[in-house]
Amino acid sequence: MDDTEYKLKGLNAGEFQRLAFELLPRVNDEWNSLIHSGAVEGTNITRKGTPDMWMRARNGRLVYVQVTTDAKTGKMYEDVNKSIESLLDLGMGHGATCIAFVNSEPQSKEVLRCQELCEQHGCDLVLFHNSKIAKALNQVANHDLRKKFLNIPLDVLEKEKTALTAPEKTKEKTSDPQIFVILGVILSVVTMVFYLSYESMIIWIASSVFITMTLVSVLRIYRLSRKGLFRSLDKKYKLALYTPIFSWLGALAVIFFIKYPFYSSEGIEMVRSKIIDHGMSGIVPRIIELFLNNTSDLTFLLLQSVSLWFLVFLVLILLAFEVFHSSHIILSVRRNRNNKELKVLSYINKRTSFSQSMVFLNAYLIVVAVLFASGLFVNLMDHFNNSTMAILK
Numbered sequence: 001m002d003d004t005e006y007k008l009k010g011l012n013a014g015e016f017q018r019l020a021f022e023l024l025p026r027v028n029d030e031w032n033s034l035i036h037s038g039a040v041e042g043t044n045i046t047r048k049g050t051p052d053m054w055m056r057a058r059n060g061r062l063v064y065v066q067v068t069t070d071a072k073t074g075k076m077y078e079d080v081n082k083s084i085e086s087l088l089d090l091g092m093g094h095g096a097t098c099i100a101f102v103n104s105e106p107q108s109k110e111v112l113r114c115q116e117l118c119e120q121h122g123c124d125l126v127l128f129h130n131s132k133i134a135k136a137l138n139q140v141a142n143h144d145l146r147k148k149f150l151n152i153p154l155d156v157l158e159k160e161k162t163a164l165t166a167p168e169k170t171k172e173k174t175s176d177p178q179i180f181v182i183l184g185v186i187l188s189v190v191t192m193v194f195y196l197s198y199e200s201m202i203i204w205i206a207s208s209v210f211i212t213m214t215l216v217s218v219l220r221i222y223r224l225s226r227k228g229l230f231r232s233l234d235k236k237y238k239l240a241l242y243t244p245i246f247s248w249l250g251a252l253a254v255i256f257f258i259k260y261p262f263y264s265s266e267g268i269e270m271v272r273s274k275i276i277d278h279g280m281s282g283i284v285p286r287i288i289e290l291f292l293n294n295t296s297d298l299t300f301l302l303l304q305s306v307s308l309w310f311l312v313f314l315v316l317i318l319l320a321f322e323v324f325h326s327s328h329i330i331l332s333v334r335r336n337r338n339n340k341e342l343k344v345l346s347y348i349n350k351r352t353s354f355s356q357s358m359v360f361l362n363a364y365l366i367v368v369a370v371l372f373a374s375g376l377f378v379n380l381m382d383h384f385n386n387s388t389m390a391i392l393k
Contacts, residue, residue: 004134007150008103009069014044017052017067019149020101020128024065026145027128027136030057034065050082061095062087071104080114084121094122101128188305195258195308196272203259206311210252213318217244240321243359247318250366254311254373263300263375300378307372314365321358 011019017039025032038052039045046052053065064087066079080098087093098118106129118125128136137146146152195202221241224230230238371377 002134002138003152004137004146004150005130007152008130008134008137011069011103011149012044013046013067013069014039015149016069016101016103017046018044019133019145020065020067021053022145023133023136023142024053024099024101024128026142031055031063034063038067050079050086057097059095061097062090062092063097063099065099065101067101069103071102073107073110076100076102076106077110077113077117080117080125084117084123087123088121095124096122097124097126099126099128101133103130103133105129105131188302191305191308192301195305199259203255206255207252209315210248210255214245214248214252217241217248221245239359243362244318244321247314247321247362247366250362250370251311251314251318254307254314254366254369257370257374258304258307258311261300261304261373261375263378265297296378296382299381300375303372303377304375307369310365310369310372314362314369317358317362317365 008016017036021034021036021039024034033055034053035055036053038047038049040047050066051064052067055063057063064083066076066083068075068079080100083098084093087096087098100114106127111127114127115125136142137150221230224241230241371380
């Protein structure tokens with residue numbers, strides 16, 4: 001048992017209720033509207049009644065929270081049963097959530113009884129036991145609550161942090177990853193401002209170039225086929241001719257999803273409008289607000305900016321590919337083997353020879369850029385987080 005778990009057991013009922021009221025919204029931002037009905041206002045004195053906290057969720061279902069410091073066997077089941085009875089009296093049992101917040105480690109038999117009881121009435125049970133609460137408090141974001149309720153000095157937190165992260169004295173610290181993260185965020189924000197400020201022009205130019213290059217790539221194969229030369233090429237060269245077609249189409253898909261993503265929200269649209277109206281001065285306060293209120297929205301906006309850089313990198317590769325590879329293939333099938341242009345391109349081609357790794361790199365850039373630009377990556381992250389939370393419950 002660590003110091004956090006040990007000190008949790010020393011909290012009285014009122015302090016433990018207050019801890020639950022402040023910690024639960026941090027664990028799940030959907031619980032940020034809890035009403036603390038089980039305490040006398042402005043004090044740590046509890047009042048009788050069920051539940052200790054409650055709220056109506058966005059889906060209209062009720063969330064009941066029962067907090068107890070009584071480790072007696074059967075106490076948690078008794079509290080859960082009271083919550084369900086209260087919900088049934090209101091006709092709101094189905095789909096409700098019952099949260100048991102206890103500073104002990106209940107036995108598996110009692111937990112299973114509580115789960116069966118909730119399942120019988122269509123309720124969800126969420127259990128916060130001593131070690132789970134301690135784990136939440138030990139997270140850096142909740143150290144202020146650990147200091148406030150358990151009086152664990154901040155210098156202890158710093159010593160723990162230093163012990164885990166400090167390098168050996170004999171090794172010099174070469175770089176700080178946080179610097180690269182900060183620079184990446186700044187670069188993404190600047191990219192976002194630039195893109196939204198010239199969105200229509202960028203979309204039009206990019207779409208025109210990508211469609212044109214796709215047609216050029218198709219025409220190249222068509223001309224070779226008409227001359228009966230395409231079939232005589234090796235598989236490697238055929239792949240080199242097909243790759244630009246699918247790559248330019250992939251680039252077109254990325255720019256489409258940047259313009260019409262699957263992921264959207266009122267917060268994102270507000271940020272977009274602020275950037276268009278005020279440029280950099282419009283995004284900074286909105287970014288801070290999104291960071292505090294909805295990290296998924298902020299993540300989506302930053303990843304869309306990253307997808308633009310992926311797209312730029314892809315286009316540069318494709319343009320180099322067009323010059324150094326596709327042109328060489330076309331020239332190599334001509335009868336004039338002494339062509340000076342051919343010799344130059346042959347020299348370059350030997351040092352930038354086509355390989356399957358280029359196909360994989362193009363495919364990787366396109367797939368990642370589409371995931372970032374469309375918001376599918378953020379949706380997957382949210383789904384994974386929700387699934388993880390459901391398993392941990």
